[in-house]
Amino acid sequence: MQLKTRLRNVEDILVSRLDKFTGYSLEKRRFQRAHGYPLNLDNPTSFNEKICWKKIHDRNPLLKELADKYRMREYVKSILGEEAGEELLIPMLHVTDRPESIPFDELPTSFVIKSNHGSGNNWLVPDKAKLDRAAVIRECRRWMAMAYGWRAHERAYRGTERKILIEPMLTDEQGHVPADYKLNLIHGKCQFIQVDQDRQTQITRTIYDPDWNRLPFSWKRPPGDDVPRPRRLDEMVALAEQLAGDLDYVRVDFYHTPEKLYLGELTNYPARGRGAIRPAEFDFKLGKAWRVQSA
Numbered sequence: 001m002q003l004k005t006r007l008r009n010v011e012d013i014l015v016s017r018l019d020k021f022t023g024y025s026l027e028k029r030r031f032q033r034a035h036g037y038p039l040n041l042d043n044p045t046s047f048n049e050k051i052c053w054k055k056i057h058d059r060n061p062l063l064k065e066l067a068d069k070y071r072m073r074e075y076v077k078s079i080l081g082e083e084a085g086e087e088l089l090i091p092m093l094h095v096t097d098r099p100e101s102i103p104f105d106e107l108p109t110s111f112v113i114k115s116n117h118g119s120g121n122n123w124l125v126p127d128k129a130k131l132d133r134a135a136v137i138r139e140c141r142r143w144m145a146m147a148y149g150w151r152a153h154e155r156a157y158r159g160t161e162r163k164i165l166i167e168p169m170l171t172d173e174q175g176h177v178p179a180d181y182k183l184n185l186i187h188g189k190c191q192f193i194q195v196d197q198d199r200q201t202q203i204t205r206t207i208y209d210p211d212w213n214r215l216p217f218s219w220k221r222p223p224g225d226d227v228p229r230p231r232r233l234d235e236m237v238a239l240a241e242q243l244a245g246d247l248d249y250v251r252v253d254f255y256h257t258p259e260k261l262y263l264g265e266l267t268n269y270p271a272r273g274r275g276a277i278r279p280a281e282f283d284f285k286l287g288k289a290w291r292v293q294s295a
Helices: 002-021 025-035 047-057 062-067 072-080 082-088 133-145 233-244 281-287
Strands: 094-096 111-115 122-125 164-168 180-186 189-197 204-208 249-256 261-267
Touching (some): 047 281, 133 164, 189 233, 233 249
Antiparallel strands (some): 094 164, 111 164
């Protein structure tokens, strides 16, 4: 498995370098398939075009810190202060670069295992008594072997010191994984909020403005039912705008549990710039607020 992953890494690096040499022809083909209009990297105007521009051209070193789910914690504390940052962050149960050292017997009944680099590397453990530990270790080794960030030109993930992180599993009033409130910040201001629900079954995504008016478009996922205005909405917006600082764009994710608010992660390149917005006119409307500098 690790050999297969390493061969895929070599392939990804070669594909990335060839794509750059050809003027990002592969990236442009993938974009066209996802959105139905051509990618303009010289003069990007839509929201998704600007995500792609950011992947390829933005060299801000802070992006690497935010993309690392472990180092991101220190950034949060540097902005909010040690005490406030710790209060907002999900507690860390264990950190390792050796999956075989995971102390399963010392962990609570339920928890989440993830890698600090990349996207989608998560293993939810609702009941460790039913867990195939050997399978978890194999999967974590595969994550550790992944050189994430090359094929899709997600520069901020490259060169991350890879780790396995273990956190408590958060739940809502029904004992399910809570809704994920993802605040999209453009030049330090919250422009829109996506609410991802039912992530263990059929994920839905409903979009709101910062005043909690539902917006009439979908983004990659099908829209869900109306979501009540969260009790801590104003707090989420204020914290997200504080964490966004001078960044041109960042997505700040929160979990709103019955007990308190938790920060999930900070994201530089949502859906790699390939998440289709429908109707497409909203892709361009959202892009108007985002000013990019020429490469």
